[in-house]
Amino acid sequence: MTPYMDPVLFIAAEAGDIYPFESYQTRLDQLLTPDENTILHVYLGNQSREPEFTDFVDKILERCPPLLLQANKRGETPLHLAARYGHSNAVKVLIDRAKALPVDPESGVTEAKKMLRMTNEEQDTALHEAARNRRGHVVDILTKEDPEFSYSANVHGETPIYIAASIGLLMWSRMGLLMWIEERGEVVDGILGNCILVDYGGPHGRTALHAASAEGDECRILCSSLEN
Numbered sequence: 377m378t379p380y381m382d383p384v385l386f387i388a389a390e391a392g393d394i395y396p397f398e399s400y401q402t403r404l405d406q407l408l409t410p411d412e413n414t415i416l417h418v419y420l421g422n423q424s425r426e427p428e429f430t431d432f433v434d435k436i437l438e439r440c441p442p443l444l445l446q447a448n449k450r451g452e453t454p455l456h457l458a459a460r461y462g463h464s465n466a467v468k469v470l471i472d473r474a475k476a477l478p479v480d481p482e483s484g485v486t487e488a489k490k491m492l493r494m495t496n497e498e499q500d501t502a503l504h505e506a507a508r509n510r511r512g513h514v515v516d517i518l519t520k521e522d523p524e525f526s527y528s529a530n531v532h533g534e535t536p537i538y539i540a541a542s543i544g545l546l547m548w549s550r551m552g553l554l555m556w557i558e559e560r561g562e563v564v565d566g567i568l569g570n571c572i573l574v575d576y577g578g579p580h581g582r583t584a585l586h587a588a589s590a591e592g593d594e595c596r597i598l599c600s601s602l603e604n
Contacts, residue, residue, distance in 0.1 A: 512562030
């Protein structure tokens with residue numbers, strides 16, 4: 377039975393301190409929390425803002441490549457967390473690391489595309505996570521890397537474009553509202569502008585256009601984009 381991650385190592389991972397792991401003798405992919413989060417999950421999920429540098433991610437993956445695709449109990453890979461929290465620099469590093477891996481000889485699909493298409497227990501890909509959290513820069517990166525893939529609905533019947541169009545208003549000040557509309561517009565434009573095949577579906581027979589229209593006048597730009 378694998379012991380849970382030592383609190384000292386958890387704190388180091390949280391802070392992005394590489395030093396304790398450089399001399400660690402056991403395989404780093406065996407360091408897990410009760411939720412089976414690896415040190416990369418811990419690091420990416422505990423950054424209040426996007427890290428300026430990606431040294432920690434780079435060095436950890438250099439020491440233990442399997443961490444790149446290792447999922448936690450919820451089926452989330454490090455890419456899911458990087459997309460959720462808008463860590464675009466880390467997203468690029470994870471994708472570059474995956475690109476360096478050999479292509480699957482049977483399917484011909486690159487490991488980078490496999491990673492982009494991996495789903496968690498809710499059947500969310502990293503793009504679903506980025507859309508839900510209005511991470512426009514991350515959406516742009518993900519969709520440009522795999523433009524021919526049509527992202528299907530999750531277990532709730534939600535496609536990434538539907539999620540982007542249906543998120544309710546969270547900010548009510550005029551400035552906050554304008555920022556929110558701009559952020560959501562970036563997500564919608566990223567998906568529509570980069571993806572060759574877009575699944576517009578949502579739950580109960582609804583589509584992304586239905587969801588955008590329901591938000592009222594603030595969403596007329598989004599509705600126009602979806603109609604075109």
